[in-house]
Amino acid sequence: MARIVIKKSSYFHNLDLLSKKAGGKDKLMAVIKDNAYGHGLELMAQLASEFGISKAAVKTLEEALHVEQFFKEVLILADHPPTELYSQNISFAVHSFEFLKKFPKKSNIHLNIDTGMHRNGVGMSELKDVLIYIKENALNLKGIFTHFRSADDFNSELFWQQENWKKAKKESLVILKELEMKRPFFHSCNSSALLRSKGGIEDDFARCGIATYGYTHIDKNIATFDLQPVMSLYVNRLSTRVLKKGQKVGYGGVHLAQNDKIISTYDIGYGDGFFRYDGLGDLAIANGQKILGRVSMDSLCIEGDRDEICLFNDVNNLSAYFNTITYEILTKLMPWIKREVE
Numbered sequence: 001m002a003r004i005v006i007k008k009s010s011y012f013h014n015l016d017l018l019s020k021k022a023g024g025k026d027k028l029m030a031v032i033k034d035n036a037y038g039h040g041l042e043l044m045a046q047l048a049s050e051f052g053i054s055k056a057a058v059k060t061l062e063e064a065l066h067v068e069q070f071f072k073e074v075l076i077l078a079d080h081p082p083t084e085l086y087s088q089n090i091s092f093a094v095h096s097f098e099f100l101k102k103f104p105k106k107s108n109i110h111l112n113i114d115t116g117m118h119r120n121g122v123g124m125s126e127l128k129d130v131l132i133y134i135k136e137n138a139l140n141l142k143g144i145f146t147h148f149r150s151a152d153d154f155n156s157e158l159f160w161q162q163e164n165w166k167k168a169k170k171e172s173l174v175i176l177k178e179l180e181m182k183r184p185f186f187h188s189c190n191s192s193a194l195l196r197s198k199g200g201i202e203d204d205f206a207r208c209g210i211a212t213y214g215y216t217h218i219d220k221n222i223a224t225f226d227l228q229p230v231m232s233l234y235v236n237r238l239s240t241r242v243l244k245k246g247q248k249v250g251y252g253g254v255h256l257a258q259n260d261k262i263i264s265t266y267d268i269g270y271g272d273g274f275f276r277y278d279g280l281g282d283l284a285i286a287n288g289q290k291i292l293g294r295v296s297m298d299s300l301c302i303e304g305d306r307d308e309i310c311l312f313n314d315v316n317n318l319s320a321y322f323n324t325i326t327y328e329i330l331t332k333l334m335p336w337i338k339r340e341v342e
């Protein structure tokens, strides 16, 4: 059976690098949404907690309920307002005033402020009304945050948005004082913004996903970083045959044998979330061998007859090949593929 191997030492190496950048383990929130970017939700929650991380971000309430035992704070980034209250360590991100009005009293919330991404968040002009509403409706404001749109890019956009965030924080603090409300956590950085920061961060913590798994898309003109990919994908042999000179293998017969060769199929395909390679290019697997012909729904073909093959231990070349980002290659891997720690 195909299996995903999680290298614990690499995950800890990345968490160490990032928590030092942030100024301590308590200043790092591990983003484990979407099945921990395909790495396995509970497994990565357990490892993050073992390392000493006490805060995590997930996508849904369902994910939060699976991992709340491991953390002091679990922030749900992209789910709908709940109809009842959950434990004290579970909070919901609030993305608009309209959305806020649907939360039951006493809900734990982190308020998203729009500082320029214009995807989610309340505007600066509504901030006061929003905070008054939070106070009057006895919602528990645990955090105020924002998200940067251009932290990877080689231009000044990040700095512009960080200035907006500074203003938003300042203004929030003034209003909170006026309303005699408690100071919540402030947070803004994702992986790239944290990696680009120098000498710690002013916020209470950073929310890091992709870099904890060993990747960054920060423009190489800015800097490169010592991150270690955490996931490897191993596949196992289903069947073996001789492909004779002139025969073709797989859908469309895209791969033509120039001479007799032994070929085998392996147990992963696009139905398992591995990208559907069309067999026309020169996509290499971890050991440099080529995938022969098109990837099928449940299998793919490689020369030889080894029982187990490492398909990848780094997805940078896959994401470049498919003109996407490492996030997409990783999150697509289906939850039914077995995950193991090494």
Ligand SMILES: *Cc1c(COP(=O)(O)O)cnc(C)c1O
Pocket (backbone or CB within 6 Å): 031, 033, 077, 147, 189, 190, 191, 192, 207, 208, 209, 210, 211
């Ligand atoms: C996914 C997400 C993150 C993590 O981003 P990375 O680039 O993976 O570090 C941080 N904050 C929010 C709001 C997110 O949705």
